[in-house]
Amino acid sequence: NAGVMQNPRHLVRRRGQEARLRCSPMKGHSHVYWYRQLPEEGLKFMVYLQKENIIDESGMPKERFSAEFPKEGPSILRIQQVVRGDSAAYFCASSQEYGYTFGSGTRLTVV
Amino acid sequence: QKEVEQDPGPLSVPEGAIVSLNCTYSNSAFQYFMWYRQYSRKGPELLMYTYSSGNKEDGRFTAQVDKSSKYISLFIRDSQPSDSATYLCAMSGNAGNNRKLIWGLGTSLAVNP
Numbered sequence: 001n002a003g004v005m006q007n008p009r010h011l012v013r014r015r016g017q018e019a020r021l022r023c024s025p026m027k028g029h030s031h032v033y034w035y036r037q038l039p040e041e042g043l044k045f046m047v048y049l050q051k052e053n054i055i056d057e058s059g060m061p062k063e064r065f066s067a068e069f070p071k072e073g074p075s076i077l078r079i080q081q082v083v084r085g086d087s088a089a090y091f092c093a094s095s096q097e098y099g100y101t102f103g104s105g106t107r108l109t110v111v
Numbered sequence: 112q113k114e115v116e117q118d119p120g121p122l123s124v125p126e127g128a129i130v131s132l133n134c135t136y137s138n139s140a141f142q143y144f145m146w147y148r149q150y151s152r153k154g155p156e157l158l159m160y161t162y163s164s165g166n167k168e169d170g171r172f173t174a175q176v177d178k179s180s181k182y183i184s185l186f187i188r189d190s191q192p193s194d195s196a197t198y199l200c201a202m203s204g205n206a207g208n209n210r211k212l213i214w215g216l217g218t219s220l221a222v223n224p
Binding site (some may be wrong): 004006031033035041042043044045048055056058059091093095099100101102103104105 | 145147152153154155156157160199201210211212213214215216217
């Protein structure tokens with residue numbers, strides 16, 4: 001059981017570029033959650049997806065951010081036209097019932 | 112006021128000490144309470160999961176939930192240097208849109224040999 005796999009582990013983007021973060025949930029898990037972690041703010045919910053459906057995106061910024069979880073393949077968190085304030089650790093978690101399993105995160109640095 | 116309050120510490124204890132960590136919350140709709148441990152540069156790892164009020168024990172770890180006081184605790188007995196990490200409380204309501212977790216900021220713990 002490989003656990004929740006996130007890649008890349010580290011991502012550096014220049015302002016204005018696009019960032020794509022990928023998450024493969026644990027085998028058999030059909031719920032995926034994305035969280036963002038900043039040092040002074042803690043973990044903040046962004047979006048909750050099931051296969052091919054966005055269930056709750058109340059934590060997603062209205063612009064530049066999008067997420068998908070296709071029928072086949074990993075979940076993708078996409079950030080367009082990145083700005084310095086997007087620099088953070090982005091964690092993906094998957095669950096079958098309660099008790100999330102988190103990936104190791106992608107650390108995005110915008111320069 | 113934040114929905115979940117957690118003292119960030121840092122907390123420093125000698126090896127073998129009993130550690131007490133706690134969180135308070137304001138939303139009475141929360142039913143599920145969790146404690147996670149996060150090592151530096153890693154994702155949070157689930158330690159304890161409790162539904163509604165009561166106690167739950169797992170090895171050296173005991174989780175307590177007091178819904179009447181909106182207060183949850185994690186106790187670590189016989190603490191070890193390997194327990195040095197950030198401990199995060201998290202909670203949520205029922206299914207549907209309430210599956211998202213609301214987090215405390217985390218308490219940094221150092222267990223000194």
